[in-house]
Amino acid sequence: MKQRKKTGQERLIFAGMAVCIGVLVYCAFQFSRYIEESRNHQKAREEAVSRYVSAEPAGSEDTADFSVDFAGLRCVSKHVVGWIRIAGLEVIDYPIVQGSDDTYYLRHTWDDRVSRYGAIFMEWENQPDFNDLHTILYGHSMNDGSMFGSLKQYADADFYSQFGGEITISLPAETRRYRIFSVEYAQPDAFNVYTIGFDHDETYAEFIQGFHERALYKTDVEATRADSVLTLSTCSDNGERRFVVHARLESVQPHNS
Template sequence: MKRNRNIGSLLLMAVGLLLMAAALYELIPALLAYKRADDTYEALPVWYEVLQVDFETLKEANPDVIGWIYFDNIEQIDYPILYSGDDETYLHTDLYGNASKSGCIFMEGNNVPDFNDCHTILYGHNMKNGSMFGSLKQYKNDGFYEKNAYFTVFTEDAAYRYQIFAYSDVPEDSDVYTTGYLPDETFDGFLTELLKSSYKDTGVTVGKDDKVLTLSTCSGDGLRFVVHAVRVDEHESGV
């Protein structure tokens, strides 16, 4: 009888081991899949790490450099941003002071060059090859906005994440080019008008306490094409 009990115990142990092995067989691939997924996401850089800008070298070339604009999926928009205090200097002058049809991406002269005005404006030429701000016109194409709703501005002190909320063609003397707003009802009304005139209802909400950045380029027939974005995140450099 004792021998039979031993055999029975051994059989139970064997069955238990088989069940454990079967469970592990099902579990291990799942665990490995989760591990691979974690490794994949850890390898992807967060938005403020996708670009490392050497501002020291840029400022040695030109002290008017105040930032860098980078679009996630639009390869052509990847440029330094300059500020001269006027709207003429970098229309047809490159980073190194040479005459250039394409000029530079530059900030409105009436803005404070720290990107913390309620409304900041950047200008760039509408180049036929899509360089400078020539690619912005693609927002008029169906489906383009959905894949290109975000971009980042890097400065020496921080990285700012923006989400596009409106875009349209406007005359050269449009109120769109107004700066100097305070975070009040007047600014709130201005933003409401931008949303109303947009070619697309993006569903993005904006208000008087937001920081808004407008990208402006020529559009033909005396019009300009403007893309409006709201700051949705920021990250201090070195943090």
């Protein structure tokens, strides 16, 4: 039986089909890889919480909701400075680290593993004890909601009303509680957002007032030049903007020795 030669058009069709199949296989591989990486990250976070965080025992005089084994954490990484939790966002339950620049922890976890998830990290020029008037924390906005990926839920005023906007920072010597007073979108290099090193003066008062004026919605919390402020920053709009949360220091509770 005589075989018919394939025409040029048929060859193009087969080549196109091969390319499409190749693309589908690659996409499926990448998706499965992403799912696996997401699961591994979630497992690592849960293991860190289980190993280093415990609830305060009933009858404890310490008013903190949880205690952190900082000695254990610092055996793994000397760069750990605190632990963060945010009301309504259970997935945000992480160690806070501080590097010698603001790039290393973009691609490394708190325990120094290479990962696109990075870590929750403090502006490298801030004081690690959170005693600056303005302290900044950074974290990636991951599609699975991890790191600071779920932070943008606070762009919704109803979500804020439901959960109250409390941010708890546990430090080796104390627990600090902050209350969100403003959320906004900002440019990555916005001087009116990413500036530190203030004194209790008019410049700082104007800086804080800008947070109020640019807020996506009003809250019943007001910050002034007398307050210490915590800013949380994460990517938005494919990295073109940042979603930023500003919170006022409400209380400082020393840990029982």
